[in-house]
Amino acid sequence: xxxxxxxxxxxxxxxxxxxxxxxxxxxxxxxxxxxxxxxxxxxxxxxxxxxxxxxxxxxxxxxxxxxxxxxxxxxxxxxxxxxxxxxxxxxxxxxxxxxxxxxxxxxxxxxxxxxxxxxxxxxxxxxxxxxxxxxxxxxxxxxxxxxxxxxxxxxxxxxxxxxxxxxxxxxxxxxxxxxx
Amino acid sequence: xxxxxxxxxxxxxxxxxxxxxxxxxxxxxxxxxxxxxxxxxxxxxxxxxxxxxxxxxxxxxxxxxxxxxxxxxxxxxxxxxxxxxxxxxxxxxxxxxxxxxxxxxxxxxxxxxxxxxxxxxxxxxxxxxxxxxxxxxxxxxxxxxxxxxxxxxxxxxxxxxxxxxxxxxxxxxxxxxxxxxxxxxxxxxxxxxxxxxxxxxxxxxxxxxxxxxxxxxxxxxxxxxxxxxxxxxxxxxxxxxxxxxxxxxxxxxxxxxxxxxxxxxxxxxxxxxxxxxxxxxxxxxxxxxxxxxxxxxxxxxxxxxxxxxxxxxxxxxxxxxxxxxxxxxxxxxxxxxxxxxxxxxxxxxxxxxxxxxxxxxxxxxxxxxxxxxxxxxxxxxxxxxxxxxxxxxxxxxxxxxxxxxxxxxxxxxxxxxxxxxxxxxxxxxxxxxxxxxxxxxxxxxxxxxxxxxxxxxxxxxxxxxxxxxxxxxxxxxxxxxxxxxxxxxxxxxxxxxxxxxxxxxxxxxxxxxxxxxxxxxxxxxxxxxxxxxxxxxxxxxxxxxxxxxxxxxxxxxxxxxxxxxxxxxxxxxxxxxxxxxxxxxxxxxxxxxxxxxxxxxxxxxxxxxxxxxxxxxxxxxxxxxxxxxxxxxxxxxxxxxxxxxxxxxxxxxxxxxxxxxxxxxxxxxxxxxxxxxxxxxxxxxxxxxxxxxxxxxxxxxxxxxxxxxxxxxxxxxxxxxxxxxxxxxxxxxxxxxxxxxxxxxxxxxxxxxxxx
Numbered sequence: 001x002x003x004x005x006x007x008x009x010x011x012x013x014x015x016x017x018x019x020x021x022x023x024x025x026x027x028x029x030x031x032x033x034x035x036x037x038x039x040x041x042x043x044x045x046x047x048x049x050x051x052x053x054x055x056x057x058x059x060x061x062x063x064x065x066x067x068x069x070x071x072x073x074x075x076x077x078x079x080x081x082x083x084x085x086x087x088x089x090x091x092x093x094x095x096x097x098x099x100x101x102x103x104x105x106x107x108x109x110x111x112x113x114x115x116x117x118x119x120x121x122x123x124x125x126x127x128x129x130x131x132x133x134x135x136x137x138x139x140x141x142x143x144x145x146x147x148x149x150x151x152x153x154x155x156x157x158x159x160x161x162x163x164x165x166x167x168x169x170x171x172x173x174x175x176x177x178x179x180x
Numbered sequence: 181x182x183x184x185x186x187x188x189x190x191x192x193x194x195x196x197x198x199x200x201x202x203x204x205x206x207x208x209x210x211x212x213x214x215x216x217x218x219x220x221x222x223x224x225x226x227x228x229x230x231x232x233x234x235x236x237x238x239x240x241x242x243x244x245x246x247x248x249x250x251x252x253x254x255x256x257x258x259x260x261x262x263x264x265x266x267x268x269x270x271x272x273x274x275x276x277x278x279x280x281x282x283x284x285x286x287x288x289x290x291x292x293x294x295x296x297x298x299x300x301x302x303x304x305x306x307x308x309x310x311x312x313x314x315x316x317x318x319x320x321x322x323x324x325x326x327x328x329x330x331x332x333x334x335x336x337x338x339x340x341x342x343x344x345x346x347x348x349x350x351x352x353x354x355x356x357x358x359x360x361x362x363x364x365x366x367x368x369x370x371x372x373x374x375x376x377x378x379x380x381x382x383x384x385x386x387x388x389x390x391x392x393x394x395x396x397x398x399x400x401x402x403x404x405x406x407x408x409x410x411x412x413x414x415x416x417x418x419x420x421x422x423x424x425x426x427x428x429x430x431x432x433x434x435x436x437x438x439x440x441x442x443x444x445x446x447x448x449x450x451x452x453x454x455x456x457x458x459x460x461x462x463x464x465x466x467x468x469x470x471x472x473x474x475x476x477x478x479x480x481x482x483x484x485x486x487x488x489x490x491x492x493x494x495x496x497x498x499x500x501x502x503x504x505x506x507x508x509x510x511x512x513x514x515x516x517x518x519x520x521x522x523x524x525x526x527x528x529x530x531x532x533x534x535x536x537x538x539x540x541x542x543x544x545x546x547x548x549x550x551x552x553x554x555x556x557x558x559x560x561x562x563x564x565x566x567x568x569x570x571x572x573x574x575x576x577x578x579x580x581x582x583x584x585x586x587x588x589x590x591x592x593x594x595x596x597x598x599x600x601x602x603x604x605x606x607x608x609x610x611x612x613x614x615x616x617x618x619x620x621x622x623x624x625x626x627x628x629x630x631x632x633x634x635x636x637x638x639x640x641x642x643x644x645x646x647x648x649x650x651x652x653x654x655x656x657x658x659x660x661x662x663x664x665x666x667x668x669x670x671x672x673x674x675x676x677x678x679x680x681x682x683x684x685x686x687x688x689x690x691x692x693x694x695x696x697x698x699x700x701x702x703x704x705x706x707x708x709x710x711x712x713x714x715x716x717x718x719x720x721x722x723x724x725x726x727x728x729x730x731x732x733x734x735x736x737x738x739x740x741x742x743x744x745x746x747x748x749x750x751x752x753x754x755x756x757x758x759x760x761x762x763x764x765x766x767x768x769x770x771x772x773x774x775x776x777x778x779x780x781x782x783x784x785x786x787x788x789x790x791x792x793x794x795x796x797x798x799x800x801x802x803x804x805x806x807x808x809x810x811x812x813x814x815x816x817x818x819x820x821x822x823x824x825x826x827x828x829x830x831x832x833x834x835x836x837x838x839x840x841x842x843x844x845x846x847x848x849x850x851x852x853x854x855x856x857x858x859x860x861x862x863x864x865x866x867x868x869x870x871x872x873x874x875x876x877x878x879x880x881x882x883x884x885x886x887x888x889x890x891x892x893x894x895x896x897x898x899x900x901x902x903x904x905x906x907x908x909x910x911x912x913x914x915x916x917x918x919x920x921x922x923x924x925x926x927x928x929x930x931x932x933x934x935x936x
Contacts, residue, residue, distance in 0.1 A: 046879055046914030047922070049440045049529050096866075099527065099873045 055123035058158035060165065064107065064114045064131060064147065068171030071135065077142070078134035079107040081116045081167070083126040083156060089178045091143040094132070107131070126156040128179070131169050148175045207272035210245040211280035213238050213258060220294050222284060223302055225260045226661055237615040237658065240301045243567050251276070258282050259661070260304075297392040297412040299656060299666065300367065300401055300620050301610055306748060309666060309690035309702040311337075311762050311797070315391040317416075322842070322852060322889065324429055324906060324931045326456060326476065328363075328380040328391075332411070335393050336799045336814030336838055339858055341831060342918030343377055347395050348764060349793045349818045350408025353831040353865075353918055354774055358713040358785070360408035362398065366415055366511065368558050368576050371405055373600035373628040374714055378411075382515050382554050384474035384495035386425050386460030389414045396764065397708030397740040400670045400688035403624070403650050407708040407738050407768075415511065418470025418499055422463035424936050430455040431929025433483035434912065441532055445485045448532050454480035454929075470499040483924055484522050485533045486547035491517035495556075505564040513556035518585075520549045524920035527873030531922040537726070537871045548584060551591060555579040568612040576626075578602045598632040600714075620668075621653040630714050644714050648674035654688075662694040674711050674735075684709045684735065698749040708738040712772055716785040726782035726871070733772060734787050740766040744797075756803045765794040773830070776867030783867070790823040793832070808844040813837075820862075828862035831878070831919070835859040850889040857882050868919055875920040884910040899936040906931065 060083055070076070081104040088094050095101065104116035129149035136142030147169035148154065156163050213225045221242025228235030229246070231254065238244045251274045258266040263284040272278055293305040295312055305312060313335045325331045329340045339346040341353045345361045363370050363378045372379060391413050398406035432451040435442070442448040456479065462472030479490040493515035500508045526535035534547035557577040564570045582598040583591045604626030611619040628646040654668030669687040688706030695701055712733045720729045744762030751757050770787040777784050801812035820832035828834075835858070842852040858881040869875040889904040905928075912926040 045912070046882075047528065047531070047877065047916070048914070049438050050874075096869075098869075098871070 056160040057120045057122055058160050059117065059119050059162040060121050060126070060129075060156060060158065061117040061162060062115065062165040062167060064116065064167050064169060066112055066114075066169045066171070068169075068173065070110050070171055071133070073109070075135045076109050076133070077136065078132075079109065079146075080104050080132055081107070081118060082130055082132045083118065083121060084128040084130070085124055085126055087128045087179055091141050091177075094143060095140055103132075121158050123158050123160055126158065127154065129154065129156055129165070129167075130175075131167055144177050145175050146171065148179075206248040207251050207274060207276045207278065208245070208247050209249055209256075209270065209272065209278045209280065210243070211278075211282060213242050213244065213282045213284060215263075215294075216283040216285045221302070222260065222263075222294075222304065224304070224307060224658065224664075225258060225263075225284065227282075228257045228259075229254045230257060231255065235615075239567055239612040240570070240610055240618065241564070241567070242302075245567060258284060260284060295390075295392050296367070296414065297364070297394045297398075297410055299654065300608065301618070306694075306700055306746060307664060307692055309664070309692040310704045311395040311742060311744065311760075311764075313338075313393045313395070315393070317388055317390065320385055320388060320391075321427070321933065322850070322904075323854070323885070323887065324427070324904060324929065325385065326429070326458065326478070328378070328383055328411070328413075331391055332393070333856060334838060334840060334854055337395055337797050337816040337836060338393065339833060339836060342921060343380065344918070345378060345411070346832070347393070347409035348766075348795060348797070348816065349820045349829070349832040350766070352773070352820075352829060354772075354785075357719070357774075358710070358716045358772060359405065360710060362402055362405040362410045364402070364410060364412040365556075365558065366560070367412060368574055368606075369402070369405065369602075369626070370556065370578060371602075372580055372713075373578065373602035374580060374598060374630050374632065377713075379554060381476075381491065381517060382493060382513060382556070383413055384415060384460075384497075384513065385476075386427070386458050387416045387462060387472045387474040387495070387497065389416045396704060396742050397688075397706050397738055397766070400668050400686045400706050400708075401652060401654065403652075403670055403672050403686075404648070404674070404684075404709055404711045404735070407710045407736065408766075415497055416462060416472060418464045418472060419462055420464060423461070425458075425460045425933065426935075427458040427931060427933040428456075429458075429929050429931045431906075431927055433481075433924060434926045434928070436532065436914075436925055437912070440529060444526075444530050445533050447481075447485060452481040452483050454478070454482075454927075456480075468501040470501075472497050482520070482522075483532070483927075484525075484922065486520045486549070487522040489517060489519040491515060491519075507560075507562045509560045511556070511558040511560075513554070515554050517552045518549075519552060520547055522547045522921060524872045524875065525922060528877055529873075531874075535872055535920070549589070550585055551583045553579075553581045569609070570611075571607065571609045574606045574608075576602070576604050576606075598630070600628065600630040600632075602626060602628050616658045618656045619654070620656070621651075623649070623651045625649045628714060644718060646675060646711070646714055648672060648711065663691065664693075665689070665691045672709070682735065684737070698747055700746045700748075701744075702746070703743040705739070705741045708740060709735050710737075710772075711735045712785065716772060719785075727774075728777070728782040728784050730784050730786060733785060734770050736768060736770045736772050736787065738766055738768045740764065750805070751802075754804060756805060757800075758802075759800045760798070762797045763795075764797070765792070767792050774865075789825065791821060791829055792823055793818060793820045793829070795819055810842045811840070813839040830863050830865045831861050833858040833861055833881075848891050850891060852887045852889070854885045855883070864919065872920045877916065878919060879915050881915045881923075882911070882913050883908075883915070884913075886910050896934075897936075899934055901935075902931075902933045904931040904933075905929075 100122050102118050102121050104118050108114050130145035131147035132143050133146045134143050147167045149165050149167050213222045214220060215222055223238055223240045223242055225238040226235060227244050236244050236246060249272055251272050253269060253271050256268045256270050263286050266282060266284055293314060294302050295305050295308060296302050298308040298310050298312055315331050320331060332338050332340050332345060337348045344351045344353050345359060347361050351360045357377060359377050394410040398410040402410055432453050435449050457477045460474040464470040473496045476493045482488050495513040497509060497511045502508055522534055524535050525531040526533045559575045561573040579601045585591055606622060606624035608622035613619050626648050630644040650670055650672040652670040654666060656666045658664045667689050672684045673681055675681050686707045686709060690704035692700055692702040717731060717733050718729045719727050742762060742764045744760060747759045749757055768791040771789050771791050772785050773788040774783050775786050775788060795818040797816040799814035803810045816836040818832055818834055820829040822829050837857040840854045844850050860880045861878055864876050864878045866876050885908045887904055887906040889902055892901040895901045907928050909924060909926045915923050917923040
């Protein structure tokens with residue numbers, strides 16, 4: 001196929017006189033250049049900064065009640081409320097959108113009730129909202145949910161406003177992870 | 181019995197006497213065949229005297245010899261595929277040794293091009309049975325190429341991602357560690373002893389004869405590292421007349437157009453300057469000595485924050501023609517760079533500033549300042565024992581040192597330094613066993629020595645050695661004027677772990693067949709392998725990026741198949757046309773890729789997968805015979821598959837396209853334009869974006885460079901002067917140089933070159 005194409009192309013050039021051929025060569029480059037310029041000047045300009053959010057960030061706040069036997073002090077490395085726009089299948093997935101990851105301050109240990117407030121939450125639909133417990137030193141892997149927000153089908157819609165929720169944590173009956 | 185001797189002895193006596201008499205009257209013919217375009221000697225040329233029914237072939241040096249020719253007038257026929265056949269009448273006197281210099285004229289410009297990388301000896305590019313491209317000094321000067329990566333941007337099927345060179349998708353992106361493409365200078369490996377990566381800066385570009393790019397596995401000749409291909413920088417010989425070259429360049433990067441990117445760094449609103457000087461001098465001193473030197477001084481403010489670089493480089497080559505058959509040369513190179521290395525951005529909202537990683541305990545920084553020193557010493561001894569036997573001894577010493585600096589420019593304490601040395605040697609013999617058979621064989625030994633606080637690994641050793649040795653052999657047989665086959669192998673032994681040695685056998689086979697004077701078909705198959713670099717196995721550091729060692733890392737291997745056609749012919753005695761079509765199929769085993777390990781919270785180099793990269797490449801170039809006009813274009817289609825996971829390999833573009841044009845509008849004015857495009861990779865490493873915002877952003881690449889060059893020959897007291905105005909990234913297209921590093925925006929430069 002290539003050979004045939006090349007032979008045809010070269011035969012076409014054969015019918016040109018040498019003078020004409022050189023003249024054409026002189027003009028090929030400007031034509032080629034101008035065509036390329038027109039083609040690509042009109043096209044994609046490449047990377048751009050991502051659009052700013054049209055809807056301002058919102059706030060998620062709430063209360064937590066605890067029941068059951070708390071884990072040992074040694075395994076209580078961290079405890080926070082974390083809203084997620086997706087359902088993670090591993091602890092590591094929690095960190096997959098680090099830019100937009102928001103979480104509460106560290107929660108108190110060995111209490112019956114607590115409260116939290118997360119500000120600057122990007123607008124959107126949050127489908128998996130948990131009290132996350134870090135039980136080991138690996139900051140990326142050693143996490144598990146100990147309580148999941150279940151009201152309203154577990155969904156929180158943030159649209160620049162403040163949403164108030166309640167979560168119950170039963171240490172004797174932890175939610176499955178990954179979720180079923 | 182006595183009667184028998186009585187008859188035999190006089191017969192033998194007279195036979196010897198008559199034979200001696202006949203030899204005494206015979207003449208000899210010897211000589212050299214060169215290309216009429218550049219005077220380069222031509223190997224593999226057929227020379228015959230049809231009336232005597234005798235013939236021979238020129239050796240690797242382009243030389244030939246006939247013994248015992250009858251005196252008188254004879255017609256000599258000199259032929260070679262791709263060249264015009266030469267017929268010449270010679271007259272030989274009795275006992276004369278006639279010495280001739282014969283010039284063959286190539287049918288097209290490209291047929292006279294010589295390369296050495298494909299077979300470790302000089303060959304015409306039309307006879308080579310694997311895919312190859314060359315970059316000429318004219319291209320290097322015309323485009324003001326100051327680093328190797330800039331030169332490679334214009335080679336069909338080659339893509340440079342940061343400091344990783346991808347030949348037909350072989351490398352992907354591996355953070356500049358463990359290249360699958362081998363860099364050679366005059367055939368000697370010049371890969372970093374620590375990271376096993378390439379140094380794009382440290383090369384004598386003003387004294388480069390050409391850069392050859394071998395685009396298929398080269399391990400059967402060059403060993404580990406040549407898994408995806410080979411880049412061989414061939415330095416110049418010493419010219420008969422002294423030559424000095426000075427090239428000044430001065431340029432600026434244009435400020436970015438998006439205001440949000442300028443908010444956090446004042447420098448983003450400025451035109452950021454860069455400048456430099458390349459210089460070179462070469463000459464012969466008497467009949468037997470010659471030398472050249474090449475150097476570079478540069479200072480670049482960078483278009484990113486914390487991305488300044490400045491440095492000085494000096495390279496020399498001394499040559500001593502001890503006897504007509506014995507040569508000694510010594511190449512030395514030294515360079516010092518003070519670079520701010522920009523490692524990753526602060527996201528797409530702030531791509532001009534380095535980011536930070538908070539998750540690793542201490543905050544890791546996306547840039548680092550350091551002092552980098554390199555020293556290279558390459559002695560070469562060549563002895564032509566006879567016209568048919570030549571041996572070469574090569575030594576090599578390549579040292580690198582990296583010393584981190586603090587923000588005030590002070591070198592940090594010595595426990596943060598890296599020192600690496602690669603040393604070794606190589607012996608090679610080339611034998612023209614018969615007119616048709618060329619044998620090449622030899623052996624090599626290399627050792628890496630690295631002392632570093634970041635290559636400590638799990639065994640906590642700070643000093644690493646990685647010795648390796650190899651034997652190689654190749655036989656090339658020319659069956660007739662049209663068919664040449666090559667078979668060879670390389671046997672490597674290397675230490676993968678303390679007291680543990682592994683071996684690797686890499687065979688290859690290739691053939692080229694000249695279908696006609698214009699069309700050559702070629703096919704090759706070969707195995708390749710790469711021993712993981714010290715950095716891939718032992719790097720353990722969280723300063724810039726969370727990376728942990730892997731002491732059990734195994735070598736990766738490949739099997740490559742390739743077939744193609746090369747078509748070269750003149751058109752209307754005005755143009756020279758070259759077209760190539762190649763199909764390739766490479767399978768990789770135990771491919772080493774950086775992968776995130778969630779349980780360790782770090783990246784690690786692991787033997788990840790079985791992979792296959794197959795594809796096709798088409799390239800066409802047309803030049804006017806006076807080389808005043810040149811047009812070339814190429815397209816590469818890649819299908820890179822992870823066979824285990826059944827998904828594309830990361831950071832491989834499926835489509836690569838290049839087009840270049842150059843024309844001499846007037847004798848004093850040249851214009852040139854280059855365009856390259858690469859489609860966005862089908863898959864990127866999303867693990868990296870766990871740490872670095874928007875690291876998964878990797879758009880298609882469309883880059884156009886243009887230049888206008890004013891040429892003045894003999895303008896100032898016999899000096900040649902040229903001035904070039906260049907615009908790189910003419911349409912100011914924004915893309916990434918590699919993951920999380922913004923590529924250079926439009927930049928302008930003026931280049932003034934003086935040659936005398």
